[in-house]
Amino acid sequence: MAFGGKTLRHFVIYLILVYLVLFLAVLNRESKKESFEVSQSVRVFAYSSFTSITGPGPKLKALFELSCNCRLEFVEGNDAGMLLQRLKLESESLGADLVIGFDQYDLQKALGEHKWRKLDFSNLNIEPEVRPALSNNYFVPYDWGVLGFIARKGELKLTPKKLDDLLHSEFTRKIALQDPRSSSPGMQFLFWVIKSKGEEEGLRFIQKMFDQAHSYSPSWSLSYGLFQKKQASLVYSYLTSPLYHELIENDPSYEALSFAEPLAIQYEFLGIPEYCKQCELAEKFVNLMLSPEGQKILMEKNFMFPVLKDVKKGTPFQALNDKLIKDKSLMSFEIPSNTDIDRLLLRWSELRRGEKN
C-alpha cells in the first residue's frame, strides 16, 4: 500500500484530533475561568517566581479582583534583566501597565531606556532601612531582603564572622556563589565586597575567593540547589532563606550567619511605564501591594521583609530581624551608574580569566 491512501489520511486525522482535543481541554479551562464580565483589564509584568502559583502574585491578584471590577493579567518574564529586555523589544505593544521586580542595579538601566510615571509614596509608614530607597521619583520598593551566608547548623568547624574568614582553608571549594553577570545575588556579593573593602582591595579579595568558591552558578536557584544537596557548606543567599525551611518544611537545620561588615540589601522595586493604559488601576494595585494585607502576602510568599512598618511584628521575620539585622549597620542605599556596573563586571571577568589562564 502506497503513501497517499486512506491509511495516511486516517493517521493524520487521528493525530490532529488528538492534538485538538488536548489543546481544547487546556483552553477550555482558561476560558471558563475568565468568563465573568469585567470592564477593564490591567496587565502586570513580573518575574516568574512572583507570578507562579507558589509566589505572591496569584493571591494578590485574587484580592485585587475582588474589589476592582477588573481583570488582572500577569505577563511573565524570567527575571528582572529579561523583563527589561522584553520591555525594550516589545515596548508599548506589550501593553504593560505595571512592572514588578527590579533591584537597585537595574534602576539606572530602566530609567535610561524607558519613560516612567512619577510615583509619590513618601508618606508611607516604612521601615527606616527602606526610606533611602524611596528617594527616587519613579520606582517604589515593595519588599527588601538582606543577603549573607547560609550554612547548615553544626556542620562548620569554624563559623565565618567576617569576609576574610571566608578565605580559611576550611572553606576551600565549599562556598556556592553566583556569577554577577547573570545573577542579581551575584552582583550583590560583588558590590558587598567592593563597598566593604574598597575597589582595589575588594578585587584582590574576589581573586582569592575564586579558590574558595565551589562554583559560580548562573542563577541563585542553581547555587542554592547545590547547597541544599550538600555540595557546598555555605551559600550566598537571603538571610530569610532558613525561615522558608523552618516554616514550610519544618526543617530548622539551616542558619543565617552574622558578619562584621555591613550587609548588602536587595530592594525590589516596581514602576509604572509612561505609556500605561490602565494607569489608575495599576496604581491601585501598587496601593494593595503596599497595604498591610498585601505586604503580609509578599512577606509570606516571597520570604522577603515587608517595607511597611509593623507588618512583620510578632512573626518569625521580626525575630530574625532582631537577631541578625537590628542594631547592625547595613550597606547604604545607592543606585550605581551603568558605567560603574560595567566597569566592575569587566574587572571581575578579567580577574576570573587571568586567574585560571
Add this chain to the structure above:
Amino acid sequence: MNALDRFRAFLVLFLLFPFLVLIFYFRFSFDLSWPEFWWAFKNSFSQAILSAFFAMIFGFFVALGFFCIKKKWLRATLEILALLPNFLPTLFTLVAIFNFVDPFPSGTFGIVIVHIFIYFGLVAVLLANQIESRLGGLVEQAWVDGISRFQFYTKVFFPLMKKDLLGVFLFVLVMCFSSFSVPLVAGGGRGTTLEVLIYEKMRLSTDWGAAVFLSFIQTLIVFAISLLAYRGRGQIADRAVSFQWLRSRAGLLLLICLLSAFVLGYAQGIVDGFLQMSFFYELRFALFKQFFGTIALGLLTGLLTFVLLFCVVWAQPEAWFQNFLRSYFAPSTALTGFAFLMIGPNEGVWPWLKIPIVIVLLSLTSLFRMSWESSIQALHSQRMMGQVLGASRWQIFRQIEFPQLIGRASFLAGLAALWASGDFAISRILAHKDLSLAMMTETLLSSYRISQASILSFFVFLVGVSLFLFFIGAGRVLSRKLSL
C-alpha cells in the same frame, strides 16, 4: 527558478528567519573586545571538541553494551534511563556528578566530565539505533567471509559508519559549543564561552547588535566545522545485530556504573519529594493544565519536525541545499526566542505555536546531521532507478522515500517531542505564564522547592518518554500499514 528551487529557497529562508529578523532590527555591532572574544572562543572550542570526542567514545562503548541485552524490555528501559541526564534540569545532573567525582576538577576537564555525563546516553541510543539499521546484515556477511575483528572495524564498520559517527559527533559538538550553565558552574575560569558572552552582551550591556554579531560568528565557525563532514551512503537493514563483534560487556558495565551514579543521586531527591506529596494537592489544577500543555507542545513539535523532515526529503537532491543543512547552526536559544518575540502577537494561542516552531528551528539541522542525511542518501540508488524508469518526483517520494523513511522520521520527531516537553528556556521567553510541567519545575527550583522539583522533573521525563514512544509507535504502525 522552478517550483522545487523555490521550495528549497523557502526552507532555507525559514531556517535563516531568526537571523534575518535580528539583523533587520539590530544590525551588526562590531564593538567587541577581541581578546575577550578569542578567550571565549578558545574556551568554547576546546571544551566542545573534547566533550564531543569523549562523549562519542563513552557513548560508543555503551551502545555496544546495549547489544549484550537480549530482553527487549530491559534494553528499552536502560535506553530510556540513559537519556535521563540529557533531559533533566542541569542541577540534578550536576549534583549526581559532584557526588560521584569528588573532588571535582573545575576547568575544561570539569566541563568535559559534565558534558560526557549529559550526552553519553544520547550518543549511545543514537549510535545503537544507527548501527542496527545500517550494519545488521553486513556483520554476519563479514563473519562468513572470515575477516578478523580488527578488519571488521577498519574495513566495514568505520567506512560505513563514518558519516553517522561524524553526524552524531557534530551534533554533540554543537550542543556543547552552545552550552551555557555547565561552563559557568563547572568551568572555573574557563566558564566564559561564546554563549556566555552573547548573553552578557544581550542582558547586561543591552548591545543586541554585538550579541547578534557574536552569534553570527558562532554560526560561521560551526558552519566551517560542519563542512568537513563526509558524504557517505549506507543501507537500511532495520534488523537486529546478532554478532559478538558488536557486543561489549565492558560497555554494559560502563553504562551501569554511570547510570547508578546518576540514578542514586537523583532518586534521593525523588524520595524527599514523595515525602512532601501533599504540596502537589494544592497544585492539582495547575498540574492538570500543564500536563496537557506539555503534551500539546510536545505533539506539535513532533508533528512539525515530522513534516519538515519530509519537506527536506522532497527538496533533495541538491548539493548546495544539502551543504547548507549539514552546516547551518541556528543562533543561540535566547536570540532565536527573542527574534520570535518581536514578530507578531505573543498572546493567546501564539506562544503555543511559536514555541514548537522555535524548537524545530533550533533542532532541525541537528536532526538532519544526526541521521536524517545518511538515511536519505541510503535511498540514492533506488531514487536513481526510479528516475531511470521514468517515475515522477511524486511517485518516487510516495513509493520509495516515504515508506522507507517513516520509521527514522518518527524516531527523530519523537526526539524533538522529548526535548520540547522538557524545554523551559525557550518557553520562558515566549510564554507569558507557565505553560508546561518543565516550566513549573523550573519555577519550583527558583523558590526553594528542590524536592518537589525533583519529583516533577521525573514526571516531565515520563511524559516526554511517552511522547517519544508515541511517535515511534505511530511510525511503526504506519510503516506496517504502508507495507501491506
